[in-house]
Amino acid sequence: xxxxxxFLKLSTIGIxxxxxxxxxxKYIDDFTEIKNNPDELTINLTRTPTYCEVCFWKCAGxxxxxxxxxxxxxxxxxxDQHSNGRFCPRGTGGVGMYxxxxxxxxxxxxxxxxxxxxxxxASWDEALDLVAxxxxxxxxxxxxxxxxxxxxxxxxKFFGDTLxxxxxxxxxxxxxxxxxxxxxxxxxxxxxxxxxSPERTDIRDTKCLVLIGSHLGENMHNGQVxxxxxxxxxxxxxxxxxxxxxxxxxxxxxxxxIKPATDLALLLAWIHVIIYEEWYDKRYVEKYTFGFDYLxxxxxxxxxxxxxxxxxxxxxxxxxxxxxxxxASPAVIIHPGRHVxxxxxxxxxxxxxxxxxxxxxxxxxxxxxxxxxxxxxxSYPHPEFPKPARTWRxxxxxxxxxxxxxxxxxxxxxxxxxxxxxCNFKMWIVNGTNLIxxxxxxxxxxxxxxxxxxxxxxDTMPMEIVSYADVVLPECTYLERYDAIRVSPHRKPAIAxxxxxxxxxxxxxxxxxxxxxxxxxxxxxxxxxxDNIEEMLNWQLKEVGSSLEEMQKIGVxxxxxxxxxxxxxxxxxxxxxxxxxxxxxxxxxxVEQGFxxxxxxxxHPQPPEGFYRLNYGRAPMHTFxxxxxxxxxxxxxxxxxxxxxxxxxxxxxxxxxxxxxxxNQDGIVSSFPIKVRITERIRWDSVYMVHGFGHAxxxxxxxxxxxASDTQLISNVMEDPIMGGTGMRGNFVSFLTEKPEEAIL
Amino acid sequence: xxxxxxxDTKKCVGCxxxxxxxxxxxxxxxxxxxxxxxxxxxxxxxxxxMEIRSERCNxxxxxxxxxxxxxxxxxxxxxxxxxxxxNECIGCGACxxxxxxxxxxxxxxxxxxxxxxCVHRVEKGQQPACVGVCPTNCLYFGDLDDPKSExxxxxxxxxxxxxxxxxGTEPQLYFLI
Numbered sequence: 001x002x003x004x005x006x007f008l009k010l011s012t013i014g015i016x017x018x019x020x021x022x023x024x025x026k027y028i029d030d031f032t033e034i035k036n037n038p039d040e041l042t043i044n045l046t047r048t049p050t051y052c053e054v055c056f057w058k059c060a061g062x063x064x065x066x067x068x069x070x071x072x073x074x075x076x077x078x079x080d081q082h083s084n085g086r087f088c089p090r091g092t093g094g095v096g097m098y099x100x101x102x103x104x105x106x107x108x109x110x111x112x113x114x115x116x117x118x119x120x121x122a123s124w125d126e127a128l129d130l131v132a133x134x135x136x137x138x139x140x141x142x143x144x145x146x147x148x149x150x151x152x153x154x155x156x157k158f159f160g161d162t163l164x165x166x167x168x169x170x171x172x173x174x175x176x177x178x179x180x181x182x183x184x185x186x187x188x189x190x191x192x193x194x195x196x197s198p199e200r201t202d203i204r205d206t207k208c209l210v211l212i213g214s215h216l217g218e219n220m221h222n223g224q225v226x227x228x229x230x231x232x233x234x235x236x237x238x239x240x241x242x243x244x245x246x247x248x249x250x251x252x253x254x255x256x257x258i259k260p261a262t263d264l265a266l267l268l269a270w271i272h273v274i275i276y277e278e279w280y281d282k283r284y285v286e287k288y289t290f291g292f293d294y295l296x297x298x299x300x301x302x303x304x305x306x307x308x309x310x311x312x313x314x315x316x317x318x319x320x321x322x323x324x325x326x327x328a329s330p331a332v333i334i335h336p337g338r339h340v341x342x343x344x345x346x347x348x349x350x351x352x353x354x355x356x357x358x359x360x361x362x363x364x365x366x367x368x369x370x371x372x373x374x375x376x377x378x379s380y381p382h383p384e385f386p387k388p389a390r391t392w393r394x395x396x397x398x399x400x401x402x403x404x405x406x407x408x409x410x411x412x413x414x415x416x417x418x419x420x421x422x423c424n425f426k427m428w429i430v431n432g433t434n435l436i437x438x439x440x441x442x443x444x445x446x447x448x449x450x451x452x453x454x455x456x457x458x459d460t461m462p463m464e465i466v467s468y469a470d471v472v473l474p475e476c477t478y479l480e481r482y483d484a485i486r487v488s489p490h491r492k493p494a495i496a497x498x499x500x501x502x503x504x505x506x507x508x509x510x511x512x513x514x515x516x517x518x519x520x521x522x523x524x525x526x527x528x529x530x531d532n533i534e535e536m537l538n539w540q541l542k543e544v545g546s547s548l549e550e551m552q553k554i555g556v557x558x559x560x561x562x563x564x565x566x567x568x569x570x571x572x573x574x575x576x577x578x579x580x581x582x583x584x585x586x587x588x589x590x591v592e593q594g595f596x597x598x599x600x601x602x603x604h605p606q607p608p609e610g611f612y613r614l615n616y617g618r619a620p621m622h623t624f625x626x627x628x629x630x631x632x633x634x635x636x637x638x639x640x641x642x643x644x645x646x647x648x649x650x651x652x653x654x655x656x657x658x659x660x661x662x663x664n665q666d667g668i669v670s671s672f673p674i675k676v677r678i679t680e681r682i683r684w685d686s687v688y689m690v691h692g693f694g695h696a697x698x699x700x701x702x703x704x705x706x707x708a709s710d711t712q713l714i715s716n717v718m719e720d721p722i723m724g725g726t727g728m729r730g731n732f733v734s735f736l737t738e739k740p741e742e743a744i745l
Numbered sequence: 746x747x748x749x750x751x752x753d754t755k756k757c758v759g760c761x762x763x764x765x766x767x768x769x770x771x772x773x774x775x776x777x778x779x780x781x782x783x784x785x786x787x788x789x790x791x792x793x794x795m796e797i798r799s800e801r802c803n804x805x806x807x808x809x810x811x812x813x814x815x816x817x818x819x820x821x822x823x824x825x826x827x828x829x830x831x832n833e834c835i836g837c838g839a840c841x842x843x844x845x846x847x848x849x850x851x852x853x854x855x856x857x858x859x860x861x862x863c864v865h866r867v868e869k870g871q872q873p874a875c876v877g878v879c880p881t882n883c884l885y886f887g888d889l890d891d892p893k894s895e896x897x898x899x900x901x902x903x904x905x906x907x908x909x910x911x912x913g914t915e916p917q918l919y920f921l922i
Contacts, residue, residue, distance in 0.1 A: 074767040075878075086880050089762040092769060217758030222880055229756045229881035247758050247784070250795035257791040620760035632768070635775045636761045645790060680790045 011269030037380030037412045043067060045608040048501045049077065049555025051486045053154060053478035054090040054097070056621040057198060057221045058486050059083035060556045061091065063479060063501035071095050071479060071501060079556040081223070081490045088220040089621045098505065100628055102701055103460055104474035105506035109678075114449065115469040117699065124509065124517070127471050132521035134454040134470075135166060138426045144168050145388045146426040148411045153432030154483040154498070155458060155475060155511025162519045163429065164385040165527035170392045170425070174438045177724050183336040185402050185723045189587050192577030193362050194404075196372065196489055203227035203331050206367040208328030210239045212263055212353065217247040221338070224700060237328065239321050241266060243642070244615065244688055245681035254321050260613050260686055261343055261604040261729065262311040267352035268601055269307035270322045272299040274359050277319075279326035287359055288574060291586025291597070292668065298598045310601070327382035329360040332368025344557070344718030344727035347402075348599040351587065355599075358583045364568035373561045374491030378543050380536045382527045387649035389740035396724075397420050401593055403723040409633040409723055412439055415448035426453040431474070436464035437625040440714040440728050458514060460698035461629060472509040481510030483532045485540060485551075491566060494558040495544065497537070497551040529577040595722055604718075604730060606685070611665060611732035612648065613686040616710040625692040628703035639707035641677040643688040649678040652735055661743050664713045669742040673694050687733060693697065694742065705745045747889040748824040748862055749917040750876070751896050751905065752799050757881035758795040759784055759878055763875035763884065767801075770863065770874035771795075777850055779860040796922070799875065799884065801862035802827060802848040803908065803916030810840035810849065818856070824888065825917060826864050831856040845912040862886070889917075 044067035051060040054072075060080035064072045074094050078085035087094075105128070109126035112118025122130075138146055144167030149159050152173050160171045176184075184194035195201075203209060204227040216228050228248070232238070238252040241263060249255040258266060268534065274280050275296050285292055304315035325332045334356045340346050362368025392406050395414035400407065412435075415425040427448075439445045449455060449468050457469035461628050475481075479501050486496040516528045530536040538548040546557050568574055573579050579588040591597045607613050621636040642662070644654060653658065659673035672694050682688050694709030718727030739745075759782045768780050780801035787794045804827045811819045811827060818833035818841050829840075829849075834856035841849045841885030842858060852858040863873035867886075871877070876884040896919075905919040 061860065072772075073766075086878055086882075087762070088880050089760050092762055092765045092878060095769065099759045217760070217881075220760055225758065225760075225880050226882070229758075229883065232756050233882075245790070245793045245795065247795070247797070250793075250797070251755065251758075255791070255793075267896055620762075621765070632765060635763060635768070679786065679789065680793055681786060681795075683790065718801070 012563070029317075045072070048499050049496070049552065050074070050478060050498045050501065051496045052094055054094045054627060055221070056152075058488065058496070059091055059222050060486065060496035061087055062555065065501055066269050066645060069502065071098060073333040073633065077496075077555045077722065079263050079554070079558060080210055080496065081492065081494060081558070082488070084221050084226060086222070088222045088225070089636060090220065090623055090633060091222070093630060093636070094479070096630035096632035098479045099504070100461065100534060100629060100631065102462060102699060103477075104462055104466065105508065107507070108118045108469075108472035110470045114455075114468045117462070118696070119472060124507070128474060128514070128517050128521055131473075131518060132454050135522060138453055139167065139227060140401060142423055142426050143389050145156050145170060145390045145421050147429065148415075148425050148427070149170065149429045149431065150174070150408055150411060150433055150435060151431040152438075153237040154478065155515070158512045158515035159429055159431050159458070161527065162515045162522070162524065162642060163522040165519060166522055167386050167388050169388050170406060170411060172392070172408040172411050173328050174408040174433055174435070177403070177407040177409045178438060178440070178726055178728075179339045181403065181405065181617075181723050182346035182720055182725045183338075183350045184338050184404060186347050186403065187336060187354050189402065189578070190351060190354035190358060190584055195336050195457055198488065198490060199336070199338070200224050200229075200372045200489070201335060201369045201370050203333060204230050204365050205331060206231055206236055206328070206333050207331040208333070209330070210241070210325065210334045212241045212246050212267075212335065212337060214335050215242065215246040215617050217251070218620055219338065219618045221737070224501070237324050239324065243683040244617075246257070246617075249610070254317065256317065256321070257683060258315050259310070260615065260683070261606070262458055263343065264349045264352055264599060265302075265307040265310040265601045266313060266318065267349065267356060268299055268302040268599065269304045269318050271295070271352065271356055271359065272302045273304060273319055274326060274356070275299060275576070277322070278330075278333055279322065280359040283359035284330070287396055287571070288583050290578075290580040290582035290584050294586040294721055295355065295598055302601070310603075312567050314413045320587055324387065325360055328367070330360050330362045330365035332360050333357070334360075334362075334663045341572040341720070341725040342362070342727050342729040343604050344720050344725070344730075345602055346725050346727060349724040352599045355585050358585060362467045363583065364574065370566045372491070372493060373493045374489040375487055375493035375495060375544060375559055376554065377485060377487050377495065377540055380530060382529060385527075390423060393606045394421075400724040402589065404629060407724045409439055409726050411449045412445055415451055416444070417451055424451065427455065428452055429456045430465055430469075431456070434459075434463035434465050434625050437695075437709060437711045438728050439719045442709060442712060444717070449466055458511065461626070462624070462697055464695065464697045467697060473514055474506070475506035475514065477505035480504040480508070482512065482537065483510070486532050488638065491567040492558050492561055495541075495546070496556045497548075497549070519559065542593060553698065576665060585594070590722070593722070604614065607732040608665070611734045613729065614664070614710060614713055614731045614733045615686050615687065615729065616691045619690045622690065622692055625695065628692055628695055628706070629700045631702060634702050637690075638703075640674060640690040640693040641707070642674045642680040643679050645682050645684040646678050646680060649676065649682050652696055652737075654735065654737075656676065658737070661740050662733040663715055663736055663740070664715060665732045666715045668713055668715050669736065669740045670694065670708040670712060671742075671744040672705045672708055673739070673743070673745065746824040747917070748804065748826055748867070748886070749889045749896050749919060750862070750873075751885040751899050751921055752920040753883040753885070753903075754796050754798055755921065756793045756881045757797045757799055758881055760880065762878050762880055763799045766874045766878035767860070770866075773858070774853055775850070777858070779858065780823070798920055799879075800846070800848075800908070801875070801918070803846055803914065803918045804860075804862060805917065806915035807913060808824065809843040809845075809914060813839045814837065822826045822864065824867075826862045826867075827859070828861055829857050829859060831858075845909045846916070855913060
């Protein structure tokens with residue numbers, strides 16, 4: 001047995017040939033006491049509805065529980081448009097979050113220095129009193145708006161409401177400025193509407209799907225992967241642009257192995273070809289768009305030959321792929337991607353993506369982009385929130401005017417004391433986001449934390465950020481709590497319920513309870529005028545023709561669309577929410593703000609001799625660093641590996657599975673070694689690793705020191721001047737084969 | 746009746762959902778698995794091809810594991826499903842050695858374990874857990890003797906291969922290529 005599993009483990013990093021994607025062996029016999037025979041399991045089973053919290057696709061499903069009260073399995077809800085009854089591996093393994101013995105178990109108050117993870121246990125009352133006391137003190141001395149909430153999870157809704165009641169609207173999620181922000185700004189300033197989540201891409205019915213650095217299949221956003229598979233079944237053409245031979249590239253008719261950081265040149269050349277070959281949708285462009293003549297002149301010289309020298313993609317391939325898109329038009333999707341903060345000109349790159357879609361007439365058309373519909377669910381009645389004296393924007397006069405959400409990195413910057421700002425942030429409430437592994441430039445994050453008067457962390461796990469907390473509030477997992485109703489935009493409007501499958505383990509509490517207790521201690525109980533969340537949910541559900549009782553039975557309720565407007569009708573007159581009321585090929589709002597109205601290619605630095613561009617991405621069985629300690633998911637993948645091209649490996653005498661440390665362009669060394677995977681699937685000028693590993697928190701016993709952290713090596717941040725996105729793909733690393741002094745292991 | 750599975754390598758993304766769904770459904774201990782993912786890459790950058798396969802017991806018509814079992818613990822039930830009766834298994838490992846697909850492993854409780862095609866679900870008219878969960882819908886399960894079953898239909902229209910056919914085991918996993 002050990003031999004076979006050892007073999008499997010080693011071969012995950014095998015050269016070419018066969019590689020087997022399974023993790024190492026750990027038999028944890030006390031993990032659950034469920035009997036071996038599945039027949040016995042099915043006696044007196046109960047099931048409760050939930051929606052998943054392992055990633056932010058939020059698939060709705062059922063939690064099955066045995067008669068002994070053990071969670072047996074989590075299965076998708078057939079009625080759910082996000083999952084169609086099929087959970088992804090992370091959702092299927094979500095139960096590992098509940099059983100994780102490393103969980104935060106009781107409120108903690110710091111006794112050591114920040115970062116030391118020295119705490120004493122406290123009661124909920126004492127911990128929350130301390131939080132409330134500090135909030136009041138900071139409010140009195142600096143103003144309530146000097147408190148920020150950084151959140152990435154369902155609990156954010158409740159903490160956000162308490163904070164708004166207290167007088168601050170500074171609520172930021174790193175999913176904006178560190179992830180999808182540029183695409184939202186680019187599409188909003190082209191079509192008048194953003195992309196949102198789940199993405200409004202009609203992949204199911206597309207004839208041509210173009211992925212630019214987007215690795216669907218490895219990025220396991222469930223509905224999109226399902227639809228890509230359905231599109232493959234229907235014979236859709238997939239074109240993948242990626243310096244790495246991704247899984248999606250392996251499914252593609254065309255894989256364009258682009259030189260990293262040159263994507264915008266390719267996009268502009270495609271725009272050139274489609275305009276000058278007159279392959280664009282003429283009626284659509286004439287009826288709906290603004291600025292076509294400007295655009296035509298703008299891209300006049302941006303020929304495939306011009307792009308070839310930059311991208312290394314052959315001109316005839318650029319023309320052929322443009323023709324494929326045009327043939328499929330309007331059922332074509334140039335996918336806007338999701339994590340798009342790469343090089344600092346990301347909003348402009350995504351503008352090129354939006355423009356290309358507009359030329360091909362895919363916005364508002366079947367097989368392109370549909371109009372999602374979302375149910376309007378009223379909030380439980382509460383007094384109006386006070387108007388905050390200031391917001392985060394006041395810290396950046398004249399900057400980021402086009403950002404439509406709060407920048408987590410902006411909050412971090414504005415926390416570091418500076419003479420130009422009247423108020424720096426003095427307190428953070430951090431919920432469900434491990435900022436140490438989320439925000440680039442860790443040194444800056446630590447400088448900001450150091451400057452805080454107070455920091456509260458609400459989490460389920462002892463992540464790195466927890467060690468810096470003054471007060472730690474242990475949240476129970478999504479399997480143990482109610483949360484807000486999931487109201488998401490989709491082809492049909494729908495709601496989903498999350499309810500507890502089991503009682504909270506240890507002395508943990510749901511976010512709604514913690515936020516309500518805190519509001520009461522702040523004298524703001526009237527903003528949370530319900531006794532328990534069931535009462536609030538039932539009131540809301542009755543407003544939309546359902547009830548808590550009904551939703552507990554069905555989990556998901558799908559409504560019919562009010563209007564039959566999934567796509568534009570033939571020749572429909574459409575008013576777009578832009579300055580001109582048209583799709584803006586020439587962006588009037590960018591010009592107003594002093595930015596280029598149409599995208600221009602900028603050359604980005606390439607790696608110096610002996611260094612390789614650090615690319616990073618996702619694995620289907622993990623969500624960032626939040627799943628790294630989940631026993632079920634580490635069983636599928638317990639560490640990340642470093643993809644190295646065979647030519648590079650031979651130059652450095654690297655062998656498969658050899659541990660190496662990495663040093664970046666600023667001399668930052670990885671704390672832990674990462675094993676080399678020699679593979680043809682990566683270009684010779686870059687290396688690749690899955691994000692979310694290399695944890696340095698010892699309390700995470702399963703993932704401590706496993707693999708390397710890409711975030712640690714991202715010290716060069718290329719900021720997007722338009723919306724403040726943090727471009728993270730301009731970092732270069734080299735190999736260290738002997739353990740350097742700075743390394744921990 | 747002849748149960749079989751078809752696996753569409755053109756759609757499989759190798760996400761391992763089949764692996765974890767099997768582990769939870771069948772309570773396979775952490776660190777062990779009844780199904781697994783194989784990824785094969787051929788060529789030199791940038792001329793590359795990749796095949797991804799979700800693999801498990803082939804439930805062979807001519808099963809060496811059943812023939813070599815000294816106690817009769819390994820046996821074949823209706824529909825050709827190869828099973829192991831845990832309390833008849835002495836854990837000798839002969840079947841593990843005989844299987845060309847490395848589909849069996851010694852369970853920490855002392856017996857040999859493997860894929861059952863989720864016979865407990867199939868008996869109730871449900872699909873195996875891996876088939877039911879697969880986000881790419883790349884797994885097809887059914888009765889080859891029924892020409893209208895999903896698996897029969899797909900094998901009529903698509904090219905396929907089996908693994909190590911030269912072993913002569915008559916495997917019943919069909920990989921669509």
